[in-house]
Amino acid sequence: MLRALHFAWRNSVRQPGRTCLGVLGVAAVGALLFDMLLLSHGLVLSFRDLLDRAGFDVRVLATDAAPLSGPRIVDAEAAVAAIARLPQVEAAVPVSIRNAEIVSQSEGARPIRVQFLGADPNARPMWTVIDGRDLSAGASAGSPLLVNRALAARLGVAPGSTVSLRGSCGPGSAALPQMRFAIVGVAEFPFDDAAAETVAGPISSLAGLCGDEPGSSVDMLLVRSNPKDGSESAAAAIRARLRGLHVVTNGELVERFSRVEFSYFRQISFVLATVTMFFGFLLIAVLLTASVNERLGEIAALRAVGLSRGRVVAGVLFESMMMVGAGAILAVPVGLALSVWLDGILRALPGIPTDVHFFVFESRALVSYAWLLGAASVGAALYPMRIVATLPIAATLRREVVG
């Protein structure tokens, strides 16, 4: 086998320019294939990571509608208390998100719509303060408010500024009175997309903004399970305790998004991976077949000299594997660089949190990639191997002389 490999290597490098082009072509095709494999699970992995980093592993909603798109949880205070008492639960935090407007002093100016995230200031924060302080740290004149970087830049505000907000809280609310807020800090919110303008304040302030009774209804409850029991246990306990509510773990949420919202990207990655494989297979097969056809006389002479059929056929297979192998290795760094570019393009999609990535490296993708290209190298070599295996030695020698 070593001799056959050595022979294949020498055959591959006898035309270095051509071989380089073949390897580069495989690298381009391989890079795209690798990226499609990264895309097939990347979004799900990244979303799961984002959910886990938020620090809560179970979510409680009113119905099975996607978070923040369905009805609110009523009697939220009682629900939170009941959940917090469960031994499988470490913490339960009510969260509401509503729309609001920044009231501008300029006449006729278009109001700036923001999302107001209301949460318990004493709970573990769901954001990262980058300037100023958090909601719970210290007192402020007026209700404390955090703003995200984009909004702070747009308004030209900083910790210490004040701003007036008016709630846009859904059907049934007439024009609500303004509320004054003191900006205590600038924060990064993990679920913000690039265009998001988000503020955060105590949930009681949000209730006031919308004219609701404090603690009456919330959008969801974030739950952190006891590490000893885990999220599945906590979810089961909550379901048993509060039968009217919908409980979902991070894993279940990710699975649902994967099945529905993210399915386009899985499908497109599957289609593009298939097309790329077919394309690469076709091109390698054509290159190899053309190369073999050029050397038929030589191959016939080798057979006449005494090299076995298996030996020369193995040589063709090894040539294919070498070319594809070299291209495949080169394709990995190229693919990683390409994935950064493609990821940057897709992350501009509206609504995609800036912390979410579409292309995420996992070793499973690398293994699949290696298998697929390996299969392609073997498949592409089949026809030229057949040519060599069935080559009529005498007729070929005769043809070479006449030719």
Place this chain on the structure above:
Amino acid sequence: MTEPPIVEARHVSRTFPMAAAPVAALRDVSLGIASGEYVAVVGPSGCGKSTLLHILGCVDVPTGGEVLFHGRGVSSLSDGDRSRLRLRELGFVFQRFFLLPMLTAWENVELPQAEAGVDRAVRRRRATELLEYVGLSNRAGHRPSELSGGEMQRVAIARALANRPRLLLADEPTGELDQQTGGQIVTLLDELHKDGTAVVVVTHDMAVAARAHRLLTMRDGQIVESTSR
């Protein structure tokens, strides 16, 4: 008991199916090549000389009749067995040399030994010996593209001798060479014969044929004349 011929053809025929009509390249040909014999096969173009050589060299399989190698039939051998036979017992020299362009002269000569599983040290010694024998020890490291036609043919002969074959088959070995160079090749074949290798050379050049001890004349797929010198 007399030694059987190295290779023997008995009533061998070879027909090629063509679009217009089948072509009988060989018709009922019988001959034997004895150990140490020097045979030339001559005849006009298309008379079946090369086909006969291919049959004798187990590169092709006859449509009728049988071929025996050291008294054993080869027609029923598998492709692998026939390959091994060619590797160890026969040597082939072609009109167009068919050296591997990416290997040096030395590597081309070494190739059949490597295939036969010969020890590396032995291979090295043998390849060096053979290149010296054909007068190319100073060109061992050169690739075929750096050699003249005559030099390439000499390398091809050295390659054919790598596994010490008992029979060397040469198909128009001087066909692509000038007269002087061709003469050098023919001289080399003479020396091979003197050293005990049986040689069968197919040629249309009567000057080459004249060196052989037995001359077979072919016409229309048959041996029409056999002359011993």
Place this chain on the structure above:
Amino acid sequence: MDRTRIAAPFAIALVAAAALVTTGAAQTGQAADAPGVLLSRQLMERRQLHVGDLVRLSADPSGGRPQSFRILGVYEPTADPMRFAQPALEVRLHLPDLLALKRDPSQPAASDTVSAINVALVNPADADGFARDVSARLPGTTAASTMAPNDRTSTFVVIERFHLAIAIVTMIGSAVFLLALMIMMVDERRETVGTLRLIGFTRRRILLQVLAEGALIAVAGTTFGILFSFASQGAFNRFFQWRYDTSLVFLRITPGVVAQSILLAVPLGIVASLAASWALLRRGALALIRR
């Protein structure tokens, strides 16, 4: 209308009222008075309903205060590219019936709400100004021209950019392979070219010949490629339409796409054959015919 935190292409369909469809035996007295409703084909199939069936709808997630409706017909929902991954389980009611369904005795004012009001202007060019005016006069509302860029247009701009990036990479790979193949094809004719040069053909003459052949191969290849893409367009669309149970067209070969393909592929093929031939023609005639 609430926005989800993970918006745009993942946004769940939002309707003014979350309607739970239940089938059940309605009161006999209600059957005759039941207002009509249209159901989407997908919902009909999912729940195995038929025209004429009586269904009960509720605006309450827990199913409270349901009302009976008779299925008058089935419709094919307008395919929404932003929501194609979600099954279109929806119903259509007359607006008064929907408002009546949503009526909450504890919040009488809440029933007098809609999700959106579509406005047709006398002068459509005035849309932006009109939208600004309405937003300023009605706090809590958002008015926007339908032509204004929004999340939907941004989404497709990004998707288009993504597909373009993929196309660029594919073209680079193809160009490399094409060059390799052209070099092999031209190398096969090495001796012929050498002979022609020895006879007296100039490099320019041979290059023109190569150019003509390259153009022919490029045009033939491009034509085949375009025909193949038309054929595969149907296959792709059928696959995705089956997969997502939608009438959306995912892939469309437009005259612009055809023109772009021709403008890229033909010159690429010609350049590849010229580049391959030039490398050969730079060598001397004797070097070409020597084996």
